[in-house]
Amino acid sequence: MRIVGLTGGIASGKSTVSNLFKAHGIPVVDADIVARNVLKKGTGGWKKVVAAFSEDILLDNGEVDRAKLGQIVFADPEKRQLLNRLLAPFISRGILMEVIKLWIKGCSIIVLDVPLLFEAKMDKWTKPIVVIWVDPETQLQRLMTRDGSTEEEAKSRINAQMSLDLKRLKADIVIDNTSSLEALHEQFQKVLTEITKPLTWIEFMLSRNGTFLALFSTFVSVAIFKKSS
Numbered sequence: 048m049r050i051v052g053l054t055g056g057i058a059s060g061k062s063t064v065s066n067l068f069k070a071h072g073i074p075v076v077d078a079d080i081v082a083r084n085v086l087k088k089g090t091g092g093w094k095k096v097v098a099a100f101s102e103d104i105l106l107d108n109g110e111v112d113r114a115k116l117g118q119i120v121f122a123d124p125e126k127r128q129l130l131n132r133l134l135a136p137f138i139s140r141g142i143l144m145e146v147i148k149l150w151i152k153g154c155s156i157i158v159l160d161v162p163l164l165f166e167a168k169m170d171k172w173t174k175p176i177v178v179i180w181v182d183p184e185t186q187l188q189r190l191m192t193r194d195g196s197t198e199e200e201a202k203s204r205i206n207a208q209m210s211l212d213l214k215r216l217k218a219d220i221v222i223d224n225t226s227s228l229e230a231l232h233e234q235f236q237k238v239l240t241e242i243t244k245p246l247t248w249i250e251f252m253l254s255r256n257g258t259f260l261a262l263f264s265t266f267v268s269v270a271i272f273k274k275s276s
Contacts (some may be wrong), residue, residue: 048096048150048155048156048157048175048246048253048254048256048257049081049155049156049157049242049246049250049252050146050157050158050159050172051070051073051156051157051158051159051173051175051176051177051242052161052164052169052170052172052173052174052176052177053065053075053158053159053164053177054160054163054165054174054176054177054179054214055162055163055178055179055180055181055211055214055224056159056162056179056181056184056186056205056206056208056209056210056211056214057139057162057177057190057205057208058189058190058193058205059179059180059181059224060179060181060222060224060231061160061162061179062160062227062229063170063224063228064177064180064222064224064235065077065140065158065160065177065216067232067235067239068158068239071239073156073157073158073239073242073243074149074154074157074158075157075159075160075256076142076145076146076149076157076159077160077162078142078160078161078162078163078196079140079162081138081141081142081188082134082138082141082147083113083117084114084141085134085137085138085141086111086134087110088108088109088110088111090136090137092133092134092137092138093111094136095137096111096116096130096133096134097111097131098115099129099130099133100119100126100130101113104116104119108176109261116130120207121174121203121204121207122203124207125197127207130133131163131166131167132248134163134213135167138167139167139169142161142169143155143263144163146159150254150255151255152255153254153255154209155250155254156242156246157247157253158241159172159173163209163218164176165214166209170217173218174219175220175242176217176218176219176220177218177219177220177221177222177238177242178211178214178217178218178220178221178222178224179222179224180211180214180215180221180223180224180225181211181223181224181225182214182225183205183211185203185225186211187201187205190204190205191250198207209239212223212269220238221242222234222235222238
């Protein structure tokens with residue numbers, strides 16, 4: 048099984064590329080969706096976060112006010128690190144369960160869409176790693192336009208993440224999304240061709256079919272050995 052890592056930064060266009068993978072039939076495990084699920088009312092993640100940040104972050108229905116929580120952690124690096132530490136085990140477990148479900152279905156190629164791929168050390172699970180990159184000025188302008196935020200607010204959110212230049216250095220494949228949507232699509236097609244190449248022998252053996260083949264071969268070998276004994 049080939050697990051492709053997809054990451055980028057806020058307003059880099061990662062979600063657009065993630066949707067392109069889905070549109071071409073490649074299953075995507077979205078860490079943001081997993082994170083939303085582990086923060087639902089009554090879950091283990093919800094209990095940890097409420098205990099740490101108090102009930103002031105809750106809406107009237109008991110769900111976490113994600114916007115309010117976001118404002119708190121983006122303004123305070125220590126609280127941001129605390130939140131990441133609290134949720135990381137739940138998010139990792141949730142992602143693993145989604146991968147297992149896709150493995151059971153027989154998927155041979157999976158994309159992990161994880162904003163904090165490197166920060167959470169999930170890059171060791173994935174190969175190749177695709178980073179969506181834009182230059183700092185483009186990222187800033189897109190974020191301000193998208194969220195209607197001030198320059199100070201946008202810079203604060205961007206600086207809360209690992210820089211795209213550093214992520215770019217850690218990537219196997221870089222998609223430069225500074226230009227047009229057409230240019231992005233053109234680059235994506237090349238990436239799609241690359242990641243849908245035939246699996247290596249190791250990747251095949253890690254897939255469901257490879258595992259079944261290994262088990263079948265073992266069973267046959269044992270049967271032949273017993274017959275000849």
